[in-house]
Amino acid sequence: MTFSSFFSRASKALHGYPVAPKLLILCTISSGSLVAYSESQSDVSSPGVNANQIEPGKKRVVVLGTGWAGTSFLKDLDASLYDVQVVSPRNYFAFTPLLPSVTCGTVEARSIVEPVRNIIKKRTGEVRFFEAECVKIDSSNKKVICRSNFDDKALGNEEFCLEYDYLVIALGAQVNTFNTPGVKENCHFLKEVEDALKIRRSVIDCFEKASLPGLTEEEKRANLHFVIVGGGPTGVEFAAELHDFVEEDILKLYPGVKDLLKITVIQSGDHILNMFDERISSFAELKFGRDGIDVQTGCRVTSVSEKEITMKSKTNGQVYSIPHGLVVWSTGVGTRPVVKDFMDQIGQANRRILATDEWLQVKGCKNVYAIGDCASIDQRKIMEDISAIFEAADKDKSGSLTVSEFQDVIDDILIRYPQVDHYLRSKHLADVTDLLKDSEGKDRKEVDIEGFKSALSQVDSQRKSLPATAQVAAQQGSYLSRCFNRREHCEANPEGPRRFRSSGQHLFRPFQYKHFGQFAPLGGEQAAAELPGDWVSMGHSTQWLWYSVYASKQVSWRTRVLVVSDWTRKFIFGRDSSGI
Numbered sequence: 001m002t003f004s005s006f007f008s009r010a011s012k013a014l015h016g017y018p019v020a021p022k023l024l025i026l027c028t029i030s031s032g033s034l035v036a037y038s039e040s041q042s043d044v045s046s047p048g049v050n051a052n053q054i055e056p057g058k059k060r061v062v063v064l065g066t067g068w069a070g071t072s073f074l075k076d077l078d079a080s081l082y083d084v085q086v087v088s089p090r091n092y093f094a095f096t097p098l099l100p101s102v103t104c105g106t107v108e109a110r111s112i113v114e115p116v117r118n119i120i121k122k123r124t125g126e127v128r129f130f131e132a133e134c135v136k137i138d139s140s141n142k143k144v145i146c147r148s149n150f151d152d153k154a155l156g157n158e159e160f161c162l163e164y165d166y167l168v169i170a171l172g173a174q175v176n177t178f179n180t181p182g183v184k185e186n187c188h189f190l191k192e193v194e195d196a197l198k199i200r201r202s203v204i205d206c207f208e209k210a211s212l213p214g215l216t217e218e219e220k221r222a223n224l225h226f227v228i229v230g231g232g233p234t235g236v237e238f239a240a241e242l243h244d245f246v247e248e249d250i251l252k253l254y255p256g257v258k259d260l261l262k263i264t265v266i267q268s269g270d271h272i273l274n275m276f277d278e279r280i281s282s283f284a285e286l287k288f289g290r291d292g293i294d295v296q297t298g299c300r301v302t303s304v305s306e307k308e309i310t311m312k313s314k315t316n317g318q319v320y321s322i323p324h325g326l327v328v329w330s331t332g333v334g335t336r337p338v339v340k341d342f343m344d345q346i347g348q349a350n351r352r353i354l355a356t357d358e359w360l361q362v363k364g365c366k367n368v369y370a371i372g373d374c375a376s377i378d379q380r381k382i383m384e385d386i387s388a389i390f391e392a393a394d395k396d397k398s399g400s401l402t403v404s405e406f407q408d409v410i411d412d413i414l415i416r417y418p419q420v421d422h423y424l425r426s427k428h429l430a431d432v433t434d435l436l437k438d439s440e441g442k443d444r445k446e447v448d449i450e451g452f453k454s455a456l457s458q459v460d461s462q463r464k465s466l467p468a469t470a471q472v473a474a475q476q477g478s479y480l481s482r483c484f485n486r487r488e489h490c491e492a493n494p495e496g497p498r499r500f501r502s503s504g505q506h507l508f509r510p511f512q513y514k515h516f517g518q519f520a521p522l523g524g525e526q527a528a529a530e531l532p533g534d535w536v537s538m539g540h541s542t543q544w545l546w547y548s549v550y551a552s553k554q555v556s557w558r559t560r561v562l563v564v565s566d567w568t569r570k571f572i573f574g575r576d577s578s579g580i
Helices: 003-014 068-076 096-103 193-210 217-223 233-253 278-291 337-345 386-393 403-408 410-416 419-426 432-436 449-456 470-485 487-492 540-552 557-573
Strands: 022-028 035-041 059-064 082-088 092-094 113-115 127-138 143-148 159-163 166-169 225-229 262-267 294-297 299-304 308-313 319-323 326-329 354-356 368-370 375-377 400-402 446-448 518-523 526-531 535-539
Touching: 059 068, 068 082, 068 470, 096 193, 096 233, 113 557, 127 159, 127 337, 193 217, 193 233, 193 326, 217 225, 225 233, 225 319, 233 262, 233 278, 233 518, 262 299, 278 294, 278 518, 278 526, 278 535, 337 354, 354 368, 386 403, 386 449, 400 403, 403 410, 403 432, 410 419, 410 432, 419 432, 432 449, 446 449, 470 487, 518 540, 526 540, 535 540, 540 557
Parallel strands: 059 082, 059 166, 082 127, 166 368, 225 262, 225 326, 262 294, 354 375
Antiparallel strands: 022 035, 092 113, 127 143, 143 159, 299 308, 308 319, 400 446, 518 526, 526 535
């Protein structure tokens, strides 16, 4: 620690600001002259310090949630520029794509979690963390009401209030049950680490129950019928993990259940993995067919009881029930109650999910941002601004637009309206100027306002909502942190589209999502993947690619080593089948 930093910290302490203690560690190695210096900084405010007390001149940033979006934002944020406070009911970040692996012991739960305080430690500045749940957002008064996670009377008032200048909502989403009777009471979900551990215990319990004496064969079959509702990536991966667990480990320990066990995947659509390329969907269905996993498509679950699940076929309307030992519900996401209440406050009550603009700012709510699964970008239509675009491009005010004038604003159009690029790809057009060609495909020297409108009239049909994935959330968090880090600079030198300022805020370039591909592990050391450039890969080599990508994407070297060691342990010793 330098003398200047020491006196700076001493000065802060004298003026009443919380100063975290420092720890000096000296390590010497006998075989050499290496001396290591480490400095650790606590993130906890001093007892009795007001959470809303900040250094003069610093804006208060409150972050709700420590999932993919919130953690990505905090990792890249320059904490020295703001007074940063984080609220989350969990004091860890979980690598959720590996939750299906946790359900069957392929990976241990502790291997995919990283304490939040390890992530938010900063070389400069301080981030304060509160393990609590946000119960209300009061945007009119710029406050959030939070409730402590601890049921301790000694703490006194369990609720506390945090004031903010900027609010970042990264609360994620909850499971969408579609109000199906019996789902909450009788189904397992797979959104959190606790869910995966609960499923793991329940799977083992099903086999132990089926081994008890006095049960009929029908009762054993019911106990060993595992049903997965939802044929998306999470449901398919869990089905594949469960099949591998049974084939590679369970049957060695419970040899009498081989002919009694059944795994069923229920999908309301026509195919599983219908968000992937159809080649992957077909490959997955064929793979599951060979493995003996029953895939029932075109079926909608109408109710779930303790022992049966009732479905209705979309083709013939037939209603039938099947017994089950365990049901995992994986059918999409819904809005959390606190976000829904916030939407009612700001006039978004008629929407399914919180709406933001292209800069991730909540519509109708200044200085409030929403990232991750709790929000969706409401991309502005280009036809709403078509007259302003034409006027900006028509420099000589001739009432017609030449190709060169159009080319001068192309960059701004592509930045402001990403659906233009999607439209070009869908029509296999090489350049934006191809939009100005006539009906016979011939180049036009210039177009009037009506011709310009006609050329872009179909572009807005390519507006798409981003999927609720970890990849999207992480990119949004990183983008927003860069905006916060450069806010002061960009207020003086805006980075956004230059000519269309009337249609929105343009301090920064709008958020643009870059798709880096997606994986679908299918069991048996086989996986399928959609890669950038419309490449599709399937088979054993793709599984090894999945191993390498998921290992590299871990949040720390600690979790990276633990995950790789778990995979190695699985290959050598198999999965652990204890009920712990």
